[in-house]
Amino acid sequence: MRILIIGTGGTIASARTEKGYKAALSADEILEVAGIKKRNGLIIETEDILNLDSTLIQPEDWVTIGEAVFRNLSDYDGIVITHGTDTLAYTSSALSFMLRNVPIPVVLTGSMLPITEPKSDAPRNLRTALTFASKGFPGIYVAFMDKIMLGTRVSKVHSLGLNAFQSINYPDIAYVKGGELKVLHRPEVPQGEVIFDPLLDPNVVHIRLTPGLSPEVFSSIGEWSHGIVLEGYGAGGIPYRKRNLLKAVERVAGEKPVVMTTQAVYGGVDLTRYEVGRRALEAGIIPAGDMTKEATLTKLMWALGHTADVAEVREIMERNIAGEITPRG
Known part of the structure; x- marks a missing residue:
């Protein structure tokens, strides 16, 4: 041996x-x-x-x-x-x-x-x-x-x-x-x-959602990054009251992949549970499911190493490749 x-x-x-x-x-x-x-x-x-x-x-x-x-x-x-x-x-x-x-x-x-x-x-x-x-x-x-x-x-x-x-x-x-x-x-x-298959695009930014996060800051990051991991609250969602981050996310997500994970350690993201989550889905957010933050970031880098097409990246991110995500259904 x-x-x-x-x-x-x-x-x-x-x-x-x-x-x-x-x-x-x-x-x-x-x-x-x-x-x-x-x-x-x-x-x-x-x-x-x-x-x-x-x-x-x-x-x-x-x-x-x-x-x-x-x-x-x-x-x-x-x-x-x-x-x-x-x-x-x-x-x-x-x-x-x-x-x-x-x-x-x-x-x-x-x-x-x-x-x-x-x-x-x-x-x-x-x-x-x-x-x-x-x-x-x-x-x-x-x-x-x-x-x-x-x-x-x-x-x-x-x-x-x-x-x-x-x-x-x-x-x-x-x-x-x-x-x-x-x-x-x-x-x-x-x-x-x-x-x-070592193709990677490291130009991915991980942003932690916090109360008061500026839509302008998010939009600025979206201009030069190739993809964003947004670490949200709980089961997931985007704030739109007073500071309309949702609108900024929607603009970026139309051109580049924005993937939502959660600040909670266990349970993962379920954007169908709350109204704020469903709005995020409608804005084009890609849910990370129950992937770890580390797996979400590295998988997005790997996905972008193969394609910049948002729909193709979504398909890769939602597909179980190495045991990283529990398939839906």
Whole structure:
């Protein structure tokens, strides 16, 4: 059983410097500090492609990571990607759209405490990722605090706590205890030839709806961006009283895709529930359903990488591609 670890940096690879923690360690060094042998029932090999704090990760880096995964798929039984936690959920979602029908487990993991610090969670998370990567479940996943979660359903919900990630609107896939894997939910197994489709348009803006948001600001953003993710309240809707944001949204949505997600963690968007939501639908808003904010943003970038036609983007956004959205009906 051969497993590849792809290193990209992050807290898991960080060491203390005069200016704070900074990604510095290679994947080999991480394994050594974690006390994980490269011949321990698994044959573990490593490849370092980046060494960045994940705050610095950009869409172009998702392509770099995707390329590394794609070129190694046929040579390994599983792949583990070590990554910083701040943008890990964006990377796992982006990879899920770019890499489809992956025939082996591809598992992202990281840590909230650097591997160089006492009581770091890095060894625990690495072992969880390696255990799952050796079990042959095809697809893209995230391993954190003994849990395995689908890559398109993960969000970071705590900035400091060790149990920083949760699966949103979707069950956990499995958990690992004492080196044993307990499967909780089996996602649909990808079928067909592996597809690496890295076309992305990063000119997408995420706007959080707040009381008093200026229609003029929204219109200005709509002029130069290629698409907008609007993070609304609750089940979704656009205000039109006093400041008529709805009219501004309607003008932009006629030319460019405007996708609505929600500030609520669970439940997703249902624009048919309230009058303000139905008005938003009539204005041309594309509902994100129960997708995470991370999946919504990366999917819109990926959709726009293939077409600028609003109707075609709508069809892509409403179609389940990698388990990111619960189909309607």
